[in-house]
Amino acid sequence: MTDSTALLTDQYELTMVQGALRSGTAGRRAVFEMFGRRLPPGRRYGVVAGTGRLLEALARFRFDDAALASLREHTALDDDTLAWLADYRFTGDVWGYPEGEVWFPHSPLLVVEGTFAEAVVLETLALSVYNHDSAVAAAASRMVGAARGRPCIEMGSRRTHEESAVAAARAAYVAGFATTSNLAAGQRWGIPTAGTSAHSFTLLHDSEEAAFRAQVDALGPGTTLLVDTYDVHAAVRTAVEVAGPGLGAVRLDSGDLGVLAQEVRAQLDELGATGTRIVVTSDLDEHAIASLAAAPVDAYGVGTQLVTGSGHPTSGLVYKLVAREGADGELVAVAKRSPGKDSHGGRKWAARRVEDGRATAEVVGTGERPDDPSLRDLLVPLVRAGEVVGAEDLDRARERHAAVRAELPAAATRMSRGEAVLPTVDA
Amino acid sequence: MTDSTALLTDQYELTMVQGALRSGTAGRRAVFEMFGRRLPPGRRYGVVAGTGRLLEALARFRFDDAALASLREHTALDDDTLAWLADYRFTGDVWGYPEGEVWFPHSPLLVVEGTFAEAVVLETLALSVYNHDSAVAAAASRMVGAARGRPCIEMGSRRTHEESAVAAARAAYVAGFATTSNLAAGQRWGIPTAGTSAHSFTLLHDSEEAAFRAQVDALGPGTTLLVDTYDVHAAVRTAVEVAGPGLGAVRLDSGDLGVLAQEVRAQLDELGATGTRIVVTSDLDEHAIASLAAAPVDAYGVGTQLVTGSGHPTSGLVYKLVAREGADGELVAVAKRSPGKDSHGGRKWAARRVEDGRATAEVVGTGERPDDPSLRDLLVPLVRAGEVVGAEDLDRARERHAAVRAELPAAATRMSRGEAVLPTVDA
Incomplete structure (x- = not known):
């Protein structure tokens, strides 16, 4: 047993680092976004959970000697890549929906900005934590409502x-x-x-x-x-x-x-x-x-x-590159075009529109956030320049969930299958 | 983080120890059995997986200082119980289906014999490991067949x-x-x-x-x-x-x-x-x-x-007391009578009937095992007097699964929903 969380990772994250080191693109600034393309069928809202666990795991995301020895033995990673991994510390920034919040299709639950290489290697761990914890929390929230x-x-x-x-x-x-x-x-x-x-x-x-x-x-x-x-x-x-x-x-x-x-x-x-x-x-x-x-x-x-997860043991969350530095040093929005797997390029802001105490829309945009008092910002800083700044007491997340759920339209607590209870709209 | 697996346990296992210490029954010899009352709907066989992981976890099942401190702080367990837990070492015997085997309704996948108290506290960990690993293995086996x-x-x-x-x-x-x-x-x-x-x-x-x-x-x-x-x-x-x-x-x-x-x-x-x-x-x-x-x-x-688990993320395995020492020192078969939750009292033996290289029945009995060359015994010793004796190389389990699956009736690999491909019969 080891405290390191670094090998709770898919091999392709590290082979991509090797490729990017080879092509000189490993250090390009990059923005990854975690989101769900849809809610599980019939569900009316998702619940953000796992944030605190990811922050704990991130602090232990180090390729220690045992991890490096295993990679040397079991993979074809080269010495340059292993040396890069040995020095690995995440030095970028992470924003995210605070734990206990609710989410809807295309809500940017987590935004990770750093070099491509330092941000891509967090994909597996981040998705494992959120896909599991959010699935359980979503089921739990419905049960508590019932x-x-x-x-x-x-x-x-x-x-x-x-x-x-x-x-x-x-x-x-x-x-x-x-x-x-x-x-x-x-x-x-x-x-x-x-x-x-x-x-x-x-x-x-x-x-x-x-x-x-x-x-x-x-x-x-x-x-x-x-x-x-x-x-x-x-x-x-x-x-x-x-x-x-x-x-x-x-x-x-x-x-x-x-x-x-x-x-x-x-x-x-x-x-x-x-x-x-x-x-x-x-x-x-x-x-x-x-x-x-x-x-x-x-x-x-x-x-x-x-x-x-009461029929939905995973949350369908994905972690996608939405922007990266181009040859000219500017960030460019990027998105794949695979059929049925749409994602929207560009770094997002996200807010919930709340009118008279009632949530009416999930507003996600890539441009300027409008100066609108009915919008409550949803992204909070979790990591700044590699330092965890978003840790909080678990009871805070629990209170937040109760408050946020109370704000949703009444249809949120219906047991019947239905559509997302808030529309996700572009600003 | 701690290497101890002891708190990966439901609280009721320890409150039962406290009750049994109080009534003087904690030291009664007991036999617990892990089995599934049925296969997940439509599935034709189950797959035994987790055996090796449980044996690893068992060696680390110790109530260390951090665990005891947490129990003292968070539960109402008394000093006698905490002292008993501090000294805890499993000293009993465990038999089980070897990893990679297949299972059917009421197959005794795992048989744990010891004092009531030392055997009951393993319930949660054993079920967690087997319910998860067997669910994934069962889905995987169907995929490999397909x-x-x-x-x-x-x-x-x-x-x-x-x-x-x-x-x-x-x-x-x-x-x-x-x-x-x-x-x-x-x-x-x-x-x-x-x-x-x-x-x-x-x-x-x-x-x-x-x-x-x-x-x-x-x-x-x-x-x-x-x-x-x-x-x-x-x-x-x-x-x-x-x-x-x-x-x-x-x-x-x-x-x-x-x-x-x-x-x-x-x-x-x-x-x-x-x-x-x-x-x-x-x-x-x-x-x-x-x-x-x-x-x-x-x-x-x-x-x-x-x-x-391709629609069945857990295996439905339970861990039930099937026999315990009576006041006269003899083992008595026991079973609850809750509706819809049948279990069969008594310590079991289990064998697969194989005729001309083809499995034809899962034979489970409480009496004398008949001397019948068509029966292959399914329970092997995993732990003897507290010492792990059943550890094996993972490739051995993989080979076993391939061999055992090849022995099943052809219907086992059909993708359509169906009944268990072997009947579970009494000897």
């Missing part, structure tokens, strides 16, 4: 790669999830963690009662008891007997959750456990959450569908 | 979390992919890496010709030139002019790949570049690969659909 103020608990670690799991917990928190089951997310970013027991704990004991008693002894009566290992209603009765009417919560993890929640609520109330909450889990997605709006559910635990 | 001997290149790093990307490259290699774009996969496991250039390299230069010349100067005429930045046919002409008829390959990344490949093949042949290969990329999945079977394509580059 939950209408009831807390959502992230518990998808077991369904995704062990490091994706940690990043997913972070992205979900940015989008408004209350807690996560993932302990590393607590360690790295102080995200509140939650979790009490699985079915195996009940099965380990000689009776459900013995299991409940063990858990209440260990975690107090405020704990959440899992009541669907055998018979739900018998378990609820036992739970209240063991923990008393001050029992924190019961968890339902199978069956018809809406019907069960009604029955269990009535049973709990009858037993005097009127303050005991009902937590539901079991393959929930935003639609299942929405369908439980009328049920007496107090919290939703979400796993698989959250960490897999 | 490619009918033409090499597949893994290039999905930009579409998934940066560490998932490395694991995905490894899983794809196990399933038969030839190379990966991911440099860390080369560093960690010696997987062959590939990659030459993106559109930005062409756009950086003052002309396509200048870009091609730079690349050929830097990487030799055997390189792969990307020919769809502007006009494909003009680019192919330029490419052969610059590199000569010994040009290694051209890459097509947009448009109607079947038609374009035909045209480009004819053009290359006419230019005398009869040995120049055609590599196609652009959102390929197994169906797109199959549809190009008749086109003069020499290699497939696959990204998004590979790393997202």
